Amino acid sequence: MTLKEKIALCEGKNFWETRDFPQYGIPSIFMCDGPHGLRKQEVTGREPSGVNESRPATCFPAAVSTACSWDEELLGKIGAAIAEEALDQGVGVFLGPGVNIKRNPLCGRNFEYFSEDPYLAGKLAASYIKNAQKNGIATCVKHFACNNQEYRRFNSDSVIDERTLREIYLTPFEIAVREGRPKAVMCAYNKINGVYCSDNKVLLTDILRNEWGFEGVVITDWGAMNDRIAAFKAGCDLNMPGGSNYMEQEVLDAVARGELSEAEIDRSAERIKKMVREAYEVLGNRTGCDYNAHHELARIAAEQSAVLLKNEDDILPLKEWQKIAIVGDMAGNMRYQGSGSSHINPTKLVQPADVLKSRASVEEADVAVVFAGLPPEYESEGFDRDSMEMPPEQVRLIEETAAKNPNTVVVLFCGAPVETPWADRVKGILYMGLPGQAGGEAVKNLLYGIANPSGKLAETWPIRYSDCPSAAYYPQRDGQYREGIYVGYRYYDKANVRVRWKFGFGLSYTEFAYSNPQINGETVKITVTNTGKRAGAEVVQLYIAPPHDGIHRPVKELKRFAKVFLTPGESREISFTLDNRCFAVWDGGWKVPEGKYTVLVGGNPDKLTVAGVVEKAGEKIKVPYWQPGSWYEKPFGPPPLEQWEKMIGSKYVPYTPQKGNFTMNDTLAEMKKDSFIMRILYWYVKISVTRGMKRGTAEYRMMVESSVGSPLRNLQISGGMSGKIFRGLLAIANGKYIKGLRTLLKNDGMY
Structure with missing residues (x-):
């Protein structure tokens, strides 16, 4: 070649x-x-106008x-x-x-x-x-x-x-x-x-x-x-x-x-x-595939992934004889996937309303089931959410239903945590996330106990957004990772901030007990027993709690996990093998600080069993000069800018695009206020990429941010246009009009 x-x-x-x-x-x-x-x-060829046709x-x-x-x-x-x-x-x-x-x-x-x-x-x-x-x-x-x-x-x-x-x-x-x-x-x-x-x-x-x-x-x-x-x-x-x-x-x-x-x-x-x-x-050797079997796998996955967040008075599972009221538009139009480049055209789609029938009005029902969550325009590729709040009409629907019927269950569809000020007013909360095309079938099976919820949260749900350590400075043009290693439960644990639901939390229709913890060298064993009356699955989580007399560290960190399916009365011994990485920190390389490490095991973050202690000879890690008395030793609230700058070892200077110094890495949205030519191009591109789209939709917002919010080099690559056009326009935007025109008119065969 x-x-x-x-x-x-x-x-x-x-x-x-x-x-x-x-x-x-x-x-x-x-x-x-x-x-x-x-x-x-x-x-x-070039990207079609929309992202949803596939x-x-x-x-x-x-x-x-x-x-x-x-x-x-x-x-x-x-x-x-x-x-x-x-x-x-x-x-x-x-x-x-x-x-x-x-x-x-x-x-x-x-x-x-x-x-x-x-x-x-x-x-x-x-x-x-x-x-x-x-x-x-x-x-x-x-x-x-x-x-x-x-x-x-x-x-x-x-x-x-x-x-x-x-x-x-x-x-x-x-x-x-x-x-x-x-x-x-x-x-x-x-x-x-x-x-x-x-x-x-x-x-x-x-x-x-x-x-x-x-x-x-x-x-x-x-x-x-x-x-x-x-x-x-x-x-x-x-x-x-x-x-x-x-x-x-x-x-x-x-x-x-x-x-x-x-x-x-x-x-x-x-x-x-x-x-x-x-x-x-x-x-060259295509054999075809069974899309019906994949639909069944999608249903099983939705069932195994659902998290039962609340079940007061064992309101779930529902009984066949109960009169059920089905409430909310998401019963017939559930949010089952995200928006953006991952949007899929499903082979089939089963809504909750297709398999669940309302048998009463809300006041007369034995149980009212509200289907609610975040609509697609709230979260998507291309833009961040404005807040953790649910739409006010969704909150109002839940609260009004709960006021009419004390036996209210909420089935929640959303791709990230939301604030739930209504959580104490309802008896049951089943979190489905974004459950895919078989979500409706999975919901029915979970509500009626055909499937037993076994999911555990893979992220913390704060009570309110302001509780997040990065809330005060997220998002900005640059990502300031001020909170350092204290992300998610690592922060909430160490700051002792109460949350709505913890990382690793999830209920079941059965119960599990832990017994006989053992540590032999760096092998940890524990017995898990299904002590309830239903078959179910437990997620066994192993955390390491490190010593805190040296370099700052989280209260505990997840290092191993296993999911085990047990029938009523069945027990199984779970074994985990640890290695040095389970105890290590990064200090120019992976190093294990000396000290005693407590091993915690369990299925509920509030009820972990102390399996024992592992003592590591390790090595002494030098405590950074900036650590004593800093936010990183005792985090609470947003970390101060000055302490973060000491940690990263430099002064943070935010980038500000300026006319005369615009580059191919600047966007039309950033340059339009200082440049007439970029203002014209901004509106041309925005109108072109959103033609035929409804304003305010997730697709519309994504396409706007992915075009006028893209650097000029990105527009050149994705638009398939000559580089000299962008270089010429850039020169004009920077006030170099003659140079810009010469570049635009030059016929040198170059891109």
């Missing part, structure tokens, strides 16, 4: 396909979104739900099923799972991610990946890394200290890569400490490849490429979408002058060729 051809191979052919070179035996393969089901858009596929519960199953085997089955459908539909790579940490409950894309805990997220993702790739189809774990907000996601800078980066935000990717061995990793849009992920050699080569052993392809998020020369050096292989020839000439010039070696391009080209050929070989 010529150098130009190899560079071309490292960019897609169009929006969804890789580039083919038949003369060299290199075929093209199709990629599509797929965290919880395929979104295959048959159009292969070929039918099974819509499994979103990660917000399946994470609550705490079931690695279940996630493996889902991954394998999606891979079967990918093979059936001719898809070589599907983009998922997403393992980004749920840092703040307002992140609009939290429904696509598993947990606030890195160990839980990583283990579930690893099983999903490993089983999905058994038939040869590739997965692409995303978004690497520190992509924890939708606001300004294309050019935000995640400013973070190294310990927090390693212990919290890289750990789920590390587990997914080491254990799942994905064939692809998607690099995120944002910067990390000033360096775009696509350009970040430390992230993509030193850590991902050299330290974790990743051998696959790094694919950009769509339009995430920054500097293609730096990206080749960093180990970023495939620029998507294709069709713009983004920085092709600049790369050729860099090789010619010796700034970039051809060998670095060869490495990326070889990795892409290997992935494409492996997938193409498998795609």
